[in-house]
Amino acid sequence: MKRRTLLVGPPGSGKGTHAKRISSRFKIPHVATGDMLRAEVAAATTLGLAVRDVMEGGDLVPDELVLEIVTTRLSQPDASRGWLLDGFPRTIPQALALDDRMGSRGIDLVLTLEVPRAEIVGRISGRRSCSSGHVFHVDADPPRREGFCDFDGETLFQRQDDRPEVVLSRLEVYERETEPLLGHYRTSGRLVEVDGSGPPGEVYARVEAVFLDRTDG
Numbered sequence: 295m296k297r298r299t300l301l302v303g304p305p306g307s308g309k310g311t312h313a314k315r316i317s318s319r320f321k322i323p324h325v326a327t328g329d330m331l332r333a334e335v336a337a338a339t340t341l342g343l344a345v346r347d348v349m350e351g352g353d354l355v356p357d358e359l360v361l362e363i364v365t366t367r368l369s370q371p372d373a374s375r376g377w378l379l380d381g382f383p384r385t386i387p388q389a390l391a392l393d394d395r396m397g398s399r400g401i402d403l404v405l406t407l408e409v410p411r412a413e414i415v416g417r418i419s420g421r422r423s424c425s426s427g428h429v430f431h432v433d434a435d436p437p438r439r440e441g442f443c444d445f446d447g448e449t450l451f452q453r454q455d456d457r458p459e460v461v462l463s464r465l466e467v468y469e470r471e472t473e474p475l476l477g478h479y480r481t482s483g484r485l486v487e488v489d490g491s492g493p494p495g496e497v498y499a500r501v502e503a504v505f506l507d508r509t510d511g
């Protein structure tokens with residue numbers, strides 16, 4: 295049994311939230327390039343120092359750097375039975391490199407979450423995160439104690455790239471660089487579009503139904 299799957303969608307579309315649940319439900323690793331890159335920045339590694347400013351400004355990290363971390367991650371033993379990629383690929387060259395690596399069988403499912411722009415801006419501006427990657431929303435999903443993570447008590451902060459002035463430019467980057475990927479996957483019959491608006495539980499149910507229907511188990 296293998297599930298090689300991608301979650302594609304604009305920033306704030308809920309990819310991370312649903313990916314975590316899909317990952318535990320289907321026992322496949324959740325490979326989130328944004329989380330991996332933020333961990334490099336937090337640890338001040340050479341890679342982290344090289345990408346920090348680009349990320350904080352809401353731009354994309356160069357393809358070759360992202361490709362390297364993804365390739366390394368997918369060659370680990372826990373990825374041999376499948377995976378869910380979140381935040382990768384984000385450009386046509388990244389998608390072509392992934393197709394190349396996957397060979398003839400390729401990717402089983404590309405699921406995209408569709409959310410209206412106005413809803414996205416509200417979701418991102420209210421998002422608060424802890425350094426371990428737990429995520430809350432000041433109105434929709436507030437922590438029990440304001441400013442602190444429910445899971446580990448760490449301080450919550452707003453990601454630099456979640457500041458309102460950066461959000462709109464991230465959406466533009468998404469539309470310019472990433473949306474064209476949908477056409478690439480649609481023509482090869484791998485794309486399923488899911489309505490990502492509404493309460494998270496309802497969206498998750500739609501996402502899970504697609505996974506059950508479109509990947510083997």
Ligand code: ADP
Pocket residue numbers: 304305306309327328329331348349350352353354355356357360380381382383384385388455464
């Ligand atoms: P979101 O989906 O909310 O925009 P992510 O956590 O997926 O956020 O990504 C945050 C940032 O990490 C991106 O704005 C970009 O700078 C960098 N990044 C993540 N994945 C990639 C990728 N595949 N290619 C280039 N840059 C990436």
